[in-house]
Amino acid sequence: xxxLLTNDDGVHADGLAALFDRFAQSHEVYVVAPxxxxxxxxxxxxxFQPLMVHRTRVGGxxxxxxxxxxxxxxGTPADCVKLAxxxxxxxxxxxxxxxxxxxxxxxxxxxxxxxxxxxxxxIILGLPAIAxxxxxxxxxxxxxxxxxxxxxxxxxxxQGLPPSTLLNVNVPATERSAVAGVRVTRLSGHxxxxxxxERADPRGLSYFWLVGESRGGNPQPGTDTEAIRDSCxxxxxxxxxxxxxxxxxxxxxxxxxxxxxxx
Numbered sequence: 358x359x360x361l362l363t364n365d366d367g368v369h370a371d372g373l374a375a376l377f378d379r380f381a382q383s384h385e386v387y388v389v390a391p392x393x394x395x396x397x398x399x400x401x402x403x404x405f406q407p408l409m410v411h412r413t414r415v416g417g418x419x420x421x422x423x424x425x426x427x428x429x430x431x432g433t434p435a436d437c438v439k440l441a442x443x444x445x446x447x448x449x450x451x452x453x454x455x456x457x458x459x460x461x462x463x464x465x466x467x468x469x470x471x472x473x474x475x476x477x478x479x480i481i482l483g484l485p486a487i488a489x490x491x492x493x494x495x496x497x498x499x500x501x502x503x504x505x506x507x508x509x510x511x512x513x514x515x516q517g518l519p520p521s522t523l524l525n526v527n528v529p530a531t532e533r534s535a536v537a538g539v540r541v542t543r544l545s546g547h548x549x550x551x552x553x554x555e556r557a558d559p560r561g562l563s564y565f566w567l568v569g570e571s572r573g574g575n576p577q578p579g580t581d582t583e584a585i586r587d588s589c590x591x592x593x594x595x596x597x598x599x600x601x602x603x604x605x606x607x608x609x610x611x612x613x614x615x616x617x618x619x620x
Contacts, residue, residue, distance in 0.1 A: 459497060
């Protein structure tokens, strides 16, 4: 299987290296990722400036084949996937895997996440995709998350996905023996309490720094947040179509008429 790996934590992130080490054992792997951390970049793409690209390496001496060359892109995760598929890779990949993200991508996080947006760009380009995150920020061990992602990828290729659908995976940051199972989940209402700290630069000018924290609370049954709380892997199918189909009929009932618009 031909795999494109990317992320939003940067081409030299440990989570990406863990994915490479796992997939490279038995697959043809290409890595195209941001040259630095681009967390929270959502689905931004670069339009008004060139995308600088340079070659680097991923993996170490213990990696399959002693590691491999990768493309580091001075752009966003969505840029990386778009550029890889249209210009850099010798042929189209069979699957795009984005991650392993440092920290969870639960609920509304998916709207801000560069990790998830890279997978969204893949399905826009007609490719199946997985976004995977480890639900912790410190003392990280990506080995089980990488193994589970390869397992899921093999099942995905065998079973297939509907068009415009990706799998958003969150893995609990526990020892493998403590993982309670796998749950197919829906997105939660996971929210952050946004706070901006006001500070002053050396010239006394104000600037603001976002320092939000998760609201947590009691997660709803069947959600990704509940699964992580219960030490389960969460697998959420996400559909690109954001249309509120049930609302369409109600809107028709509004009888909107351009002739009623004033000058």
